[in-house]
Amino acid sequence: MTLNQQRKLKTILTGLFAWSVALVLFFPIFWMFITSFKTELQAISVPPSLFFEPTLDNFRIVQERSDYIHHAWNSVVTSFGSTIIALIIAIPAAYSMAFFPGKRTKDILLWMLSTKMLPAVGVLVPIYILCRNYGLLDSKTALVIIFTLMNLPIIVWMLFSYFKDLPKEILEAARMDGATPWDEVVKVVLPLSVGAISSTALLSIVLCWNEAFWSLNLTASDAAPLTAMIASYSSPEGLFWAKLSAASTLACAPIVIFGWFCQKQLVQGLTFGAVK
Amino acid sequence: MSYLTITDLQKHYENYHALRGINLSISEGEFVVFVGPSGCGKSTLLRTIAGLESSTGGSIELDGRDITEVASSKRDLAMVFQSYALYPHMTVADNLSFALRLAKVSDAEIKEKVRSVSASLQLDALLERKPKELSGGQRQRVAIGRAIVRQPKVFLFDEPLSNLDAALRVQMRLELARLHKKLGTTMIYVTHDQVEAMTLADRVVILNAGQIEQVGTPLELYRQPNSRFVAEFIGTPKMNLIPANRILRNEDTLSIDIFGQQISFPANRLKGPLPDSVVIGIRPEHMSLVETDGDLTGRIELVEHLGSEAYAHLQLSSDQTIIIKAPARTELKDGQEVCIKIDTSELILFNENDRVISVIPEEA
Amino acid sequence: MKRSITRLLMAPSVIMLLVWMIIPLSMTIYFSTIRYNLLYPGQNNFVGLMNFEFFITDPGFVPAVSNTLILLLSVLIITVVLGVMLSALIDKPFFGQGIVRVLLISPFFIMPTVNALIWKNMMMNPVYGIFAWISESLGFEPIDWLSSYPLVSVIIMVSWQWLPFAILVFVTALQSQDTEQKEAAQMDGATGWHIFRYLTIPHLARPIAVVVMIETIFLLAVFAEIFVSTGGGPGYDSTNLAYLIYNQALLQYDVGVASAGGLFAVLLANIVAIFLIRAVGKNLTV
Numbered sequence: 001m002t003l004n005q006q007r008k009l010k011t012i013l014t015g016l017f018a019w020s021v022a023l024v025l026f027f028p029i030f031w032m033f034i035t036s037f038k039t040e041l042q043a044i045s046v047p048p049s050l051f052f053e054p055t056l057d058n059f060r061i062v063q064e065r066s067d068y069i070h071h072a073w074n075s076v077v078t079s080f081g082s083t084i085i086a087l088i089i090a091i092p093a094a095y096s097m098a099f100f101p102g103k104r105t106k107d108i109l110l111w112m113l114s115t116k117m118l119p120a121v122g123v124l125v126p127i128y129i130l131c132r133n134y135g136l137l138d139s140k141t142a143l144v145i146i147f148t149l150m151n152l153p154i155i156v157w158m159l160f161s162y163f164k165d166l167p168k169e170i171l172e173a174a175r176m177d178g179a180t181p182w183d184e185v186v187k188v189v190l191p192l193s194v195g196a197i198s199s200t201a202l203l204s205i206v207l208c209w210n211e212a213f214w215s216l217n218l219t220a221s222d223a224a225p226l227t228a229m230i231a232s233y234s235s236p237e238g239l240f241w242a243k244l245s246a247a248s249t250l251a252c253a254p255i256v257i258f259g260w261f262c263q264k265q266l267v268q269g270l271t272f273g274a275v276k
Numbered sequence: 277m278s279y280l281t282i283t284d285l286q287k288h289y290e291n292y293h294a295l296r297g298i299n300l301s302i303s304e305g306e307f308v309v310f311v312g313p314s315g316c317g318k319s320t321l322l323r324t325i326a327g328l329e330s331s332t333g334g335s336i337e338l339d340g341r342d343i344t345e346v347a348s349s350k351r352d353l354a355m356v357f358q359s360y361a362l363y364p365h366m367t368v369a370d371n372l373s374f375a376l377r378l379a380k381v382s383d384a385e386i387k388e389k390v391r392s393v394s395a396s397l398q399l400d401a402l403l404e405r406k407p408k409e410l411s412g413g414q415r416q417r418v419a420i421g422r423a424i425v426r427q428p429k430v431f432l433f434d435e436p437l438s439n440l441d442a443a444l445r446v447q448m449r450l451e452l453a454r455l456h457k458k459l460g461t462t463m464i465y466v467t468h469d470q471v472e473a474m475t476l477a478d479r480v481v482i483l484n485a486g487q488i489e490q491v492g493t494p495l496e497l498y499r500q501p502n503s504r505f506v507a508e509f510i511g512t513p514k515m516n517l518i519p520a521n522r523i524l525r526n527e528d529t530l531s532i533d534i535f536g537q538q539i540s541f542p543a544n545r546l547k548g549p550l551p552d553s554v555v556i557g558i559r560p561e562h563m564s565l566v567e568t569d570g571d572l573t574g575r576i577e578l579v580e581h582l583g584s585e586a587y588a589h590l591q592l593s594s595d596q597t598i599i600i601k602a603p604a605r606t607e608l609k610d611g612q613e614v615c616i617k618i619d620t621s622e623l624i625l626f627n628e629n630d631r632v633i634s635v636i637p638e639e640a
Numbered sequence: 641m642k643r644s645i646t647r648l649l650m651a652p653s654v655i656m657l658l659v660w661m662i663i664p665l666s667m668t669i670y671f672s673t674i675r676y677n678l679l680y681p682g683q684n685n686f687v688g689l690m691n692f693e694f695f696i697t698d699p700g701f702v703p704a705v706s707n708t709l710i711l712l713l714s715v716l717i718i719t720v721v722l723g724v725m726l727s728a729l730i731d732k733p734f735f736g737q738g739i740v741r742v743l744l745i746s747p748f749f750i751m752p753t754v755n756a757l758i759w760k761n762m763m764m765n766p767v768y769g770i771f772a773w774i775s776e777s778l779g780f781e782p783i784d785w786l787s788s789y790p791l792v793s794v795i796i797m798v799s800w801q802w803l804p805f806a807i808l809v810f811v812t813a814l815q816s817q818d819t820e821q822k823e824a825a826q827m828d829g830a831t832g833w834h835i836f837r838y839l840t841i842p843h844l845a846r847p848i849a850v851v852v853m854i855e856t857i858f859l860l861a862v863f864a865e866i867f868v869s870t871g872g873g874p875g876y877d878s879t880n881l882a883y884l885i886y887n888q889a890l891l892q893y894d895v896g897v898a899s900a901g902g903l904f905a906v907l908l909a910n911i912v913a914i915f916l917i918r919a920v921g922k923n924l925t926v
Contacts, residue, residue: 010732011732011733011734012734014729014730014732014734015734015735015736017729017730018729018730018734018737018740019736019740021726021730021744022739022740022743022744023743025743025744025746025747025800025803025804026743026744026746026747028747028758028759028762028763028800029746029747029750029758031758031762031763031770032754032758032762035762044767044768045768046767046768046772046773046776047773047777048770048773089652089653089656090653092649092650092652092653093649093650093652093653093654095649096645096646096647096649096650097650100646102646108650108654112653112654112657114913115657115660115661116857117856117857117860117909117910117912117913117916118661118665118906118909119860119861119881119882119902119905119906119908119909120861120863120882121861121863121881121882121885121886121901121902121905122664122665122668122902122903122905122906122909123664123665123667123668123902124885124886124889124890124898124902125667125668125671125889125895125898125899125902126663126664126665126667126668126671126899127664128889128890129667129895130663130664130667148656149656149657149660152653152656152657153657156653167359167361169357169358169359169361170361170362170363170364172326172328172348172355172357172361173355173357173361173362173363173422174363174374175327175328175347175348175349176326176328176348176349176353176354176355177349177354177374177375177378177422177426178349178350178375178378178379178426179349179374179378180349181645183378187374188363191365192363192364192365206749209751210749210750210751210752212751212752212753212863212864212867213861213863213864213882216753216863216864216867217886217890226751227751227752227753227864228753230751230753230754230757230868231753231864231867231868233757241761241762241768244757244761245758245762248754248757248758251751251754252749252750252751252754255749255751256746256749256750258749259745259746259748259749260742260745260746263741263742263745263808264812266745
């Protein structure tokens with residue numbers, strides 16, 4: 001075999017391997033998707049059926065039984081709402097820490113991150129009781145507040161690590177050009193950071209969308225987002241796999257498709273710029 | 277009259293004293309170059325003038341106004357950065373007009389200024405492009421254009437050519453010189469490249485360890501360095517420095533002993549008292565190779581042919597190496613023993629503190 | 641810019657996080673020292689450390705702590721080791737790289753509740769699940785994963801969710817590896833294994849630190865997967881601290897004991913965090 005043939009073979013083997021890993025990892029999602037178009041009987045057939053006449057009944061039933069639209073709307077409101085609020089709070093903080101660092105900046109950042117290490121269960125009881133006392137149980141307001149605080153440290157970190165990598169000379173050039181601090185932020189920093197801010201926002205939306213602990217514990221029906229709706233399908237009332245799959249597909253599809261489009265930025269963002 | 281006056285300027289970092297009392301006055305229209313080895317404080321000095329670093333002592337006065345505490349945006353200075361620092365999200369036209377738009381200049385005026393600047397820098401065809409679509413030289417031109425368009429009181433350049441390749445650097449150097457002639461605006465230019473300093477400057481400021489070592493025209497620095505540091509820093513190849521042990525004074529000449537060989541030197545050129553030992557400095561072009569009757573003898577180690585000239589590296593009897601400029605078509609062979617004739621009128625003496633103790637006679 | 645303005649810009653974030661940390665935490669501390677059961681209101685007298693005693697002597701306590709740590713460590717090891725190996729293997733150009741990337745990352749976007757439901761029903765069901773079908777086709781007895789190996793099942797689900805993240809981080813990091821360095825090593829006679837061991841692994845030190853830190857934050861708090869799939873059972877076999885406390889608070893209505901448990905979880909997280917931030921903190925540029 002020549003060196004060239006060896007290289008070709010290597011590429012083919014790498015490809016085959018990569019594809020098999022990807023397909024194995026993707027299989028459960030694929031299967032969920034397929035099952036959602038089956039009848040309940042086909043869904044539990046052994047051996048599993050791959051060829052069948054697809055039906056949309058399950059989706060209709062899910063909408064009727066659990067009001068998918070209602071829960072999806074809750075998910076959208078809580079994810080987007082808390083993300084926007086968190087960004088508004090985080091951008092000034094990240095900006096001032098990145099461009100005007102003091103002696104304590106590093107400590108403050110690590111402290112912020114350490115609040116993420118604080119397990120939610122540690123404060124579940126007081127939060128539950130506070131929500132109950134203020135009539136916020138099963139309300140979107142409570143979820144928005146909690147999601148905002150939950151993601152704030154990560155958002156500050158991501159923006160900070162991005163701002164920090166902005167070439168300082170560009171800001172100095174703006175200053176020499178007569179820009180006030182406000183001009184600097186609005187006309188230089190923000191336009192340069194559109195990508196970073198949107199990938200931070202995307203990550204925050206994904207984390208909120210999939211958040212389960214607080215959604216399960218603080219909501220019942222009115223404010224329940226999709227994670228909580230899906231959990232209601234876990235009760236063993238018989239084998240409703242097709243409907244379960246349809247509900248799951250509906251719950252995940254928006255965020256998975258969303259994630260596909262921005263997976264690259266998401267990974268970079270989530271590693272705080274440590275991996276380029 | 278002094279246009280930009282710097283008085284006892286200090287800059288302390290947490291545990292580092294970057295500027296140790298800088299005093300300098302620059303006249304209007306002058307092209308001043310700050311040069312020195314890395315870490316000497318030249319960039320810090322420029323950035324302190326720009327207001328990008330705050331000083332910790334002293335004052336800066338520009339055109340009769342104390343600007344020590346004024347924000348950089350209000351100093352009326354323009355700066356060209358080493359990395360160009362173009363705004364990547366703006367087109368060339370927007371980059372050029374950013375400062376004018378901030379200053380709320382009328383649209384018509386902005387248009388006119390951008391047009392004339394881009395014409396003079398050959399940027400007309402690129403106005404709608406983004407910086408990432410430009411070559412290094414074009415980016416450099418935009419950075420310069422962005423500074424010119426504002427008509428500032430002083431231009432500051434922070435190693436602007438160091439990111440360009442060699443050929444382009446020579447070309448941009450010429451363009452900068454022409455630009456200065458045309459605009460007549462005061463320019464301050466930082467570089468570590470002494471060729472840039474020599475070719476561009478009206479006056480060169482040599483910095484070393486946060487202090488000004490010497491200020492002067494390029495030729496002054498070349499011919500009359502104050503110290504061994506300046507002598508070594510200016511000139512390629514470097515000035516030869518040869519330690520000498522004994523100096524004898526007889527009547528109006530000094531006789532300097534270099535490893536048993538004597539060089540004589542007019543005593544009236546000595547300033548100050550006679551030290552015990554000196555280092556003599558002599559530039560490669562002030563020595564020549566002769567058949568007989570030389571001041572020193574040496575053995576050729578290596579000859580570098582540059583085409584228009586050649587440099588011979590010689591080993592003296594003491595193992596010291598010196599460089600001598602030789603004619604282009606020299607027939608010198610490695611290992612050959614040669615005699616060296618020194619032009620003693622160009623000889624410079626340094627004392628043990630590396631300060632100059634001799635005067636070079638004015639040219640007739 | 642003035643110091644005071646910088647402080648002002650940071651204030652909202654800092655104050656909100658401080659409030660978010662201090663108020664609930666001090667309430668938890670207070671609740672943990674009183675008798676507080678929602679079923680018996682009005683009997684909130686001070687009981688000292690009794691709640692802690694109850695929580696620590698609870699039959700679920702020891703399994704919950706060990707399950708929490710086992711879950712954390714197993715998932716970390718599985719995702720980091722497999723992630724490094726798989727990413728090193730696929731870090732070369734091949735056909736359809738973009739699609740593979742998209743397929744690979746997908747599990748990361750699946751919500752934990754759906755994750756648990758898919759695995760519990762369609763994969764691990766002893767009668768109709770894919771795993772059962774595979775073992776039967778191969779002539780083995782199908783395994784009832786959730787009741788026979790509940791913790792392993794949870795580990796599989798959580799690893800499935802986080803392995804893609806690890807792979808993607810490592811692949812991204814490997815793309816920045818210096819190819820000239822690898823070529824120099826090849827010229828020096830290094831084999832593929834040598835390059836992996838002496839160049840790739842050191843290059844990945846920082847990304848590994850990042851992955852470990854982010855995963856730890858989320859893994860200490862695994863809840864929905866257990867809630868939906870095993871319900872912590874059978875017995876306490878798949879109960880972790882989060883689930884045990886949830887059980888105390890919202891199923892047995894014993895706020896006092898749950899608060900004591902919450903404090904214990906905070907303590908555990910802090911111990912892990914101290915180690916982690918010390919190890920990883922210097923790897924994150926500030």
